[in-house]
Amino acid sequence: MVKHNFMNIKDGTKAVWAGEEASLAFNATQVPVVLSVAYNYDDMDEWQDVALGLKPGHIYNRMTNPTVEAFEEKVRILEGAEAAVGFSSGMAAISSALYTFLRSGDRVVSVKDTYGGTNKIFTEFLPHIDVNVTLCTTGNHEEIEAEVAKGCKVLYLESPTNPTLKITDIERMVKAGKAVGALVIIDNTFATPINQNPIQFGVDIVIHSATKFLSGHADAMGGVVCGPKELMEKVYHYREINGATMDPWSAYLILRGMKTxxxxxxxxxxxxxxxxxxxxxxxxxxxxxxxxxxxxxxxxxxxxxxxxxxxxxxxxxxxxxxxxxxxxxxxxxxxxxxxxxxxxxxxxxxxxxxxxxxxxxxxxxxxxxxxxxxxxxxxxxxxxxxxxxxxxxxxxxxxxxxxx
Structure with a gap:
């Protein structure tokens, strides 16, 4: 099969073709649903190399899966990221990204009207582990900048917001975050990669509830986190141990949905x-x-x-x-x-x-x-x-x- 080059290809073509080559099998034109929980190795040294990430391959579905990897790769290419990690739901993606990088004593700055589940993490769960959370008036860029300037580990954005569709100037907020060494994370679910690519503006991590527009058919649940390889390795490790892994059948359905x-x-x-x-x-x-x-x-x-x-x-x-x-x-x-x-x-x-x-x-x-x-x-x-x-x-x- 001819290897695709997506450097100068439009988003509609990427949505159809991107990320699927490595997971195709038997000359099929569609990515298969691989349901096997484990993968067999006769060579013990090869098995260990795959387990340690020294060689490509799969050993256990909580860690990696060919169908899920195809989904991750498609989103990665659409968002222009170095790597992507799939999750069992959008909230699993959001919470895992936050818990991967936040520790007791850290500070988060965000906006008041994020998605309700995200807001609960900020107001209920993070304070329980002594993470300081400051929520600013959405759209008040001066207020956000002033709070970020006091120092924070994470600046978390959502634009447009759910459900009031407020807009935040991403480039301006990234500048404020970088000035204090903050990790800038954004929920890009409403915009989709078709309408907005936050990494182009300097955002570190982009999150999607894949259940929504990426799937498009209300029949599969999933989430995804995209960003630099170094950061995604940490997110992957958190998912690997905490277990909010994307189901391969859901990955297949979302892959199919993303083509349109x-x-x-x-x-x-x-x-x-x-x-x-x-x-x-x-x-x-x-x-x-x-x-x-x-x-x-x-x-x-x-x-x-x-x-x-x-x-x-x-x-x-x-x-x-x-x-x-x-x-x-x-x-x-x-x-x-x-x-x-x-x-x-x-x-x-x-x-x-x-x-x-x-x-x-x-x-x-x-x-x-x-x-x-x-x-x-x-x-x-x-x-x-x-x-x-x-x-x-x-x-x-x-x-x-x-x-x-």
């Missing part, structure tokens, strides 16, 4: 932009969050560091949960579920999706309104999604008018 990643993202963000514009004109909508809108607070930053604005839109209903309970069940072409990035459109309030772990008071503290609804826009025809919203809002209007 660019096509899906482009359709999703096309519809997302039109839906965001539609929602801005609805009288029951108080606010719309989408970085592609020129009215978005940091639209200019998003435009500078992103190639596209993604497939997530959030909006706030004036009547809060009363309106949510009427509007969402009326939608025909939507799942009401705690997931995102799938080919089907998904709606959900923050209290049952991104921040289900948080109390009402905690969500208010994080700036997440009770009337917020997150839309993960699917690949359906844009006109049908708008028409679906129109009939749902007409129903909402009739119900609220009736109650009055």
């Amino acid at each position: 990643l660019k096509l899906r993202v482009r359709q999703q963000e096309k519809s997302a932009m039109e839906i965001a514009r539609y929602l801005k004109n609805q009288k029951h909508v108080e606010e719309v969050f989408y970085p592609g809108l020129e009215t978005h607070r940091n639209h200019h930053i998003a435009k500078k560091q992103m190639k596209g604005f993604g497939g997530i839109v959030s909006f706030v209903l004036k009547e809060e949960m009363e309106a949510i309970k009427i509007l969402l069940p009326k939608l025909q072409y939507a799942n009401r579920a705690g997931n995102l990035g799938a080919v089907e459109t998904i709606y959900g309030p923050a209290r049952t999706t991104s921040h289900v772990e948080c109390t009402l008071e905690e969500r208010k503290e994080l700036g997440i309104p009770e009337g917020l609804v997150r839309i993960s826009v699917g690949i359906e025809d844009t006109e049908d999604l708008i028409a679906d919203l129109e009939q749902a809002f007409a129903h909402l209007e009739s119900q609220l008018s009736f109650e009055l």
